Amino acid sequence: MNANEPVQLLSVSRSYGTGPNSVTALDDVTLTIPQGSFTAVMGPSGSGKSTLLQCAAGLDRPTGGRVVLAGTDLTGLNETALTLLRRDRVGFVFQSFNLLPSLTAEQNVALPLRLAGRRPSGAELRDVLAAVGLAERARHLPGALSGGQQQRVAIARALITRPQVLFADEPTGALDTNTSRELLAMLRDMVDDGLTIVMVTHDPVAASYAHQVIFLQDGRVTSRLEAPTAEEVANRMTRMTRMTDTAGRTPHPETAGC
Numbered sequence: 001m002n003a004n005e006p007v008q009l010l011s012v013s014r015s016y017g018t019g020p021n022s023v024t025a026l027d028d029v030t031l032t033i034p035q036g037s038f039t040a041v042m043g044p045s046g047s048g049k050s051t052l053l054q055c056a057a058g059l060d061r062p063t064g065g066r067v068v069l070a071g072t073d074l075t076g077l078n079e080t081a082l083t084l085l086r087r088d089r090v091g092f093v094f095q096s097f098n099l100l101p102s103l104t105a106e107q108n109v110a111l112p113l114r115l116a117g118r119r120p121s122g123a124e125l126r127d128v129l130a131a132v133g134l135a136e137r138a139r140h141l142p143g144a145l146s147g148g149q150q151q152r153v154a155i156a157r158a159l160i161t162r163p164q165v166l167f168a169d170e171p172t173g174a175l176d177t178n179t180s181r182e183l184l185a186m187l188r189d190m191v192d193d194g195l196t197i198v199m200v201t202h203d204p205v206a207a208s209y210a211h212q213v214i215f216l217q218d219g220r221v222t223s224r225l226e227a228p229t230a231e232e233v234a235n236r237m238t239r240m241t242r243m244t245d246t247a248g249r250t251p252h253p254e255t256a257g258c
């Protein structure tokens with residue numbers, strides 16, 4: 001294992017329930033997310049994408065294997081240590097923006113630092129809002145911002161602690177096509193400036209903004225694409241879905257066109 005990489009999963013499994021009703025959401029997943037990379041996670045519904053993200057981000061505990069996040073092995077960390085690690089080293093963005101409606105954009109962005117007992121400087125807030133293109137909207141309430149602008153505030157809030165890695169679960173899922181593309185271009189620029197992003201998405205175009213796409217099926221990594229185009233991603237997804245439909249089970253990775 002290379003402790004310098006921001007996220008490493010070693011034989012990670014996650015099951016829910018026990019006995020005949022148990023579900024294996026992740027099945028022996030090993031992968032490394034390199035520093036400064038943009039990784040998209042794709043796969044059919046129920047393939048384990050969100051579970052992968054949650055385990056990798058320390059929001060959920062695997063039932064087997066190890067996760068090393070920002071150089072720290074999460075195995076055996078108590079809840080307090082895990083909470084602090086998440087707060088200080090990791091950013092999260094979800095499909096729903098989860099902004100507090102009574103706070104301005106700037107106040108929403110400041111929240112993580114305030115929760116950590118720090119008073120953010122005006123310059124810090126201005127810089128991060130400028131980085132997401134919202135310098136002029138700092139004093140607006142979320143209700144006075146468009147969906148794309150609200151998601152930018154959520155991204156600024158995730159970045160205010162200068163995390164080593166940003167985890168995003170369907171960050172463009174609630175946005176229209178053009179707004180999505182603008183947001184993805186912004187995320188890609190941030191990666192080009194050194195941020196590491198892991199993003200779950202259903203959208204082949206969104207995935208094409210990433211450096212690599214990891215495909216999951218039945219909780220397993222079945223293939224990868226480097227420097228993906230939207231068309232390649234869409235074709236791979238279609239093939240995965242068709243193989244599952246006709247065989248009723250997941251093809252072996254060796255035969256899945258990795």
Ligand SMILES: Nc1ncnc2c1ncn2[C@@H]1O[C@H](COP(=O)(O)OP(=O)(O)OP(=O)(O)O)[C@@H](O)[C@H]1O
Nearest residue numbers: 016023024025043044045046047048049050051052
């Ligand atoms: N809390 C839970 N309890 C029981 N089963 C769960 C739980 N969370 C997820 N699962 C199951 O684990 C599997 C993987 O779920 P997960 O949400 O990770 O898939 P996904 O690929 O993100 O799906 P989607 O694209 O539909 O969001 C599914 O079969 C799901 O039903």
